[in-house]
Amino acid sequence: MTIAHINPGTMHKNPAFSQAVLVESGRTLYIGEQNGVDENGAIVPGGPKAQCAAALEQIKLVLADVGADQSNVVRLTVYFDRNTELAPLFEASEEVWGDHPTAITVLQVYAMGRPDACVGIEAVAVI
Secondary structure, eight states: OOEEEEOOTTSOOBTTBOSEEEEOSOOEEEEEEEESBOTTSOBOSSHHHHHHHHHHHHHHHHHHHTTOOGGGEEEEEEEEETTOOSHHHHHHHHHHHOSOOBEEEEEEESOOSSTTOOEEEEEEEEO
Protein backbone atom coordinates (compact mmCIF):
# COMPACT_ATOMS: atom_id res chain seq x y z
CA MET A 1 0.00 0.00 0.00
CA THR A 2 1.25 3.47 -0.86
CA ILE A 3 -0.05 6.60 0.84
CA ALA A 4 1.13 9.94 -0.55
CA HIS A 5 0.49 13.22 1.24
CA ILE A 6 -0.35 15.88 -1.33
CA ASN A 7 0.69 19.44 -0.43
CA PRO A 8 1.18 21.53 -3.59
CA GLY A 9 3.97 24.04 -3.25
CA THR A 10 1.64 26.87 -4.28
CA MET A 11 -0.73 26.20 -1.36
CA HIS A 12 -0.56 26.93 2.36
CA LYS A 13 1.33 24.18 4.21
CA ASN A 14 0.43 23.22 7.76
CA PRO A 15 2.29 20.53 9.74
CA ALA A 16 -0.99 19.38 11.35
CA PHE A 17 -2.73 18.29 8.14
CA SER A 18 -2.29 17.44 4.46
CA GLN A 19 -4.28 19.13 1.72
CA ALA A 20 -5.05 15.68 0.30
CA VAL A 21 -4.01 12.05 0.69
CA LEU A 22 -3.61 9.74 -2.30
CA VAL A 23 -4.03 6.02 -1.65
CA GLU A 24 -2.73 3.68 -4.35
CA SER A 25 -4.11 0.43 -2.90
CA GLY A 26 -5.26 -1.30 0.27
CA ARG A 27 -8.31 -2.14 2.37
CA THR A 28 -10.36 0.74 3.83
CA LEU A 29 -11.32 0.97 7.50
CA TYR A 30 -14.03 3.44 8.51
CA ILE A 31 -13.97 4.31 12.20
CA GLY A 32 -17.21 5.77 13.50
CA GLU A 33 -17.31 8.83 15.71
CA GLN A 34 -15.37 8.35 18.91
CA ASN A 35 -16.10 10.48 21.96
CA GLY A 36 -13.69 11.09 24.81
CA VAL A 37 -14.68 8.14 26.97
CA ASP A 38 -12.98 5.75 29.34
CA GLU A 39 -13.07 1.94 29.15
CA ASN A 40 -16.55 1.95 30.75
CA GLY A 41 -17.99 4.43 28.26
CA ALA A 42 -18.06 7.35 30.72
CA ILE A 43 -16.97 10.76 29.46
CA VAL A 44 -13.48 11.48 30.79
CA PRO A 45 -13.10 14.41 33.19
CA GLY A 46 -10.87 17.34 32.33
CA GLY A 47 -12.74 19.18 29.60
CA PRO A 48 -12.21 19.47 25.85
CA LYS A 49 -8.49 18.69 25.76
CA ALA A 50 -8.93 15.51 27.80
CA GLN A 51 -11.93 14.44 25.73
CA CYS A 52 -10.08 14.98 22.46
CA ALA A 53 -7.08 13.03 23.73
CA ALA A 54 -9.33 10.16 24.82
CA ALA A 55 -11.18 10.13 21.47
CA LEU A 56 -7.87 9.91 19.61
CA GLU A 57 -6.74 7.12 21.93
CA GLN A 58 -9.97 5.25 21.11
CA ILE A 59 -9.14 5.56 17.41
CA LYS A 60 -5.63 4.27 18.06
CA LEU A 61 -7.13 1.23 19.86
CA VAL A 62 -9.37 0.42 16.89
CA LEU A 63 -6.42 0.79 14.53
CA ALA A 64 -4.23 -1.47 16.66
CA ASP A 65 -6.96 -4.11 16.69
CA VAL A 66 -6.53 -4.53 12.93
CA GLY A 67 -2.73 -4.18 12.94
CA ALA A 68 -2.63 -0.52 11.92
CA ASP A 69 -1.58 2.80 13.46
CA GLN A 70 -1.89 6.55 12.83
CA SER A 71 0.24 6.32 9.68
CA ASN A 72 -2.62 4.37 8.04
CA VAL A 73 -5.17 7.15 8.65
CA VAL A 74 -5.92 9.21 5.56
CA ARG A 75 -8.78 11.35 6.89
CA LEU A 76 -10.06 12.66 10.19
CA THR A 77 -13.31 14.48 10.80
CA VAL A 78 -13.44 16.40 14.08
CA TYR A 79 -16.73 17.64 15.48
CA PHE A 80 -16.80 20.04 18.42
CA ASP A 81 -19.74 21.71 20.10
CA ARG A 82 -20.51 25.41 20.05
CA ASN A 83 -19.29 25.91 23.64
CA THR A 84 -15.84 24.43 23.00
CA GLU A 85 -12.70 26.31 22.00
CA LEU A 86 -10.68 24.78 19.16
CA ALA A 87 -7.16 25.41 20.53
CA PRO A 88 -7.25 22.71 23.25
CA LEU A 89 -8.31 20.16 20.64
CA PHE A 90 -5.28 20.93 18.50
CA GLU A 91 -3.03 20.75 21.59
CA ALA A 92 -4.38 17.29 22.43
CA SER A 93 -3.98 16.16 18.83
CA GLU A 94 -0.35 17.24 18.74
CA GLU A 95 0.38 15.39 22.00
CA VAL A 96 -1.55 12.16 21.29
CA TRP A 97 -1.59 11.82 17.51
CA GLY A 98 1.99 12.90 16.80
CA ASP A 99 3.41 13.73 13.40
CA HIS A 100 0.81 11.99 11.25
CA PRO A 101 -0.85 14.65 9.08
CA THR A 102 -4.04 13.57 7.36
CA ALA A 103 -6.68 15.20 5.26
CA ILE A 104 -8.94 16.75 7.90
CA THR A 105 -12.29 18.43 8.28
CA VAL A 106 -13.13 20.30 11.48
CA LEU A 107 -16.77 21.16 12.11
CA GLN A 108 -18.38 23.13 14.90
CA VAL A 109 -21.81 21.69 15.65
CA TYR A 110 -24.69 22.88 17.78
CA ALA A 111 -24.47 19.90 20.12
CA MET A 112 -23.04 16.39 20.33
CA GLY A 113 -25.17 13.24 20.54
CA ARG A 114 -24.25 12.89 24.21
CA PRO A 115 -25.01 15.98 26.28
CA ASP A 116 -21.81 15.60 28.30
CA ALA A 117 -19.57 15.23 25.24
CA CYS A 118 -17.91 18.21 23.57
CA VAL A 119 -15.87 16.48 20.84
CA GLY A 120 -16.24 13.55 18.47
CA ILE A 121 -13.75 12.23 15.92
CA GLU A 122 -14.19 9.94 12.91
CA ALA A 123 -11.36 8.37 10.93
CA VAL A 124 -10.76 6.65 7.62
CA ALA A 125 -7.70 4.40 7.36
CA VAL A 126 -6.22 2.38 4.54
CA ILE A 127 -4.52 -0.87 5.48
